[in-house]
Amino acid sequence: MIFDPTLITERLGDISNGLLVTLETWFAGVAMGAAIGLLIAVLQVFGGAWLRALLRLYIELIRATPFLVQLFLLYYGGPSFGLELEATTAGILGLGIYGSVYFAEIFRTGFESIPKGQLEAADCLGITRLQCIWRIQLPQMLVLILPALVNLVTILCKETAVLSIITIPELTMVMTGIGSETFAFVETLLVLCVAYLVLIELSSRLGLFLERRVGRFLQRQST
Amino acid sequence: MTVTKTHRPALALRGVGKRFGSNQVLHNIDLEVQSSEVVCLIGPSGSGKSTLLRSMAFLEEYDDGEVFIEGQLLGWEPGLPRKRTSRAHLNKVRSTIGMVFQQFNLWPHMSVLGNVTEALIRVRRIASGEARQRGLAMLEKVGLAHKADAYPAQLSGGQQQRVAIARALAMEPHIMLFDEPTSALDPELVGEVLHVMKQLAADGMTMVVVTHEMGFAAQVADTVVFLDQGQIVARGSPQKLFHMTQHPRLQQFLQNYLDRNAFWQDMKEEATA
């Protein structure tokens, strides 16, 4: 096998478009997953028993089914529930929902890690629950959950590859397309692997940088 | 002309009861605390002291009876069946209460001054410059203005507890509740916290203090209340209460305390000998 670079250079336009779609769905999916996850965790901490049971059910359902099946259901099954989504929208929504339950679990452990006494002290001073979350719980728990968050973000990066099966022209779709047109399957897949590697390496680096920043903050507290 | 003085206690408990599941932890507690009065709650471990004190701030939702703070019913709407008041109303009623915990419960990610000014800024909506001034004044009061920019973890336990007191005082409470404020401290740090509390009492603060410090109770309390198995068994001035021989449980409790102190005293003498 001799690697022919024109394979890539000739299709650079398509490839960079694919990369953009991957980035777009990844970022949007992460943002959405984190937002829903945070909301779920907050409601789990402060909601009533019924709401908590309902959210638990949602988490178990999403966790117990493959992402692929969820996507199929959303995109191909959606119309029969009156939910007609454009492929990219469905992909982002799917990724967000899939990620949300893992974000929720991470945030929930984070909330539980803050000693109850700190919240009682706030409560006695008239500080609202929302202020408590924002000013007291989140800043402290981010320190603890950052590694888990970074890990999840990298997993979601790789999961964007699954979106190709609902016709989203992201990187995997583009590269496998080039592969089958030119029969250079191995080369294109290798390039694909390298691309994901770079993306994930970059996000891990960013995570480490943040952890170090946060670590410095912690050090300042305890010296 | 005769003036009929309307007598309204700062804090009044009428028939307060509390259960955890089927475990009745407080029975029919009646207690009045007058303005500027210092009440010390003593009793064996598990007798319900914390639960009683926490009920006074509605950190525990008492099941029976009523708690009045400056005449206002705390936590529940009047009448039965019980229905919680709105959060806004609860916060209004207990806005004159300051609470100090055994474990300090400072917010470790905020500076000392940040801890003290947080509620001033977020709850009272005081501009940060003015909140800073007031915060520093409160820290001054507990002798820690020079630690304003430190973080809680950088302070000793005694200093942390004094910050916690300053944090509560910043909201200008009329009544201060203390739950074993010195129990988590090394012996040599107990004095500085008690000193601040004595100062407060001398300034006329209304205080309810759960404590194992009998010396403090004897010296500062107007009333000592002895709680046993969720009931008030004896109450009175310290002079009176510490000599009530008709209550065997109280006598046993005090004897235990004396024995333990004598033990430590012996240890100390042995160490210095």
Ligand SMILES: Nc1ncnc2c1ncn2[C@@H]1O[C@H](COP(=O)(O)OP(=O)(O)OP(=O)(O)O)[C@@H](O)[C@H]1O
């Ligand atoms: N959240 C809770 N759930 C169930 N039981 C509780 C709870 N809090 C307290 N109790 C029980 O209520 C009783 C009184 O507890 P409380 O903490 O008020 O005692 P205390 O007098 O403060 O004891 P100590 O001196 O050890 O602090 C104990 O039997 C305790 O086990």
Ligand SMILES: [Mg+2]
């Ligand atoms: Mg207690």
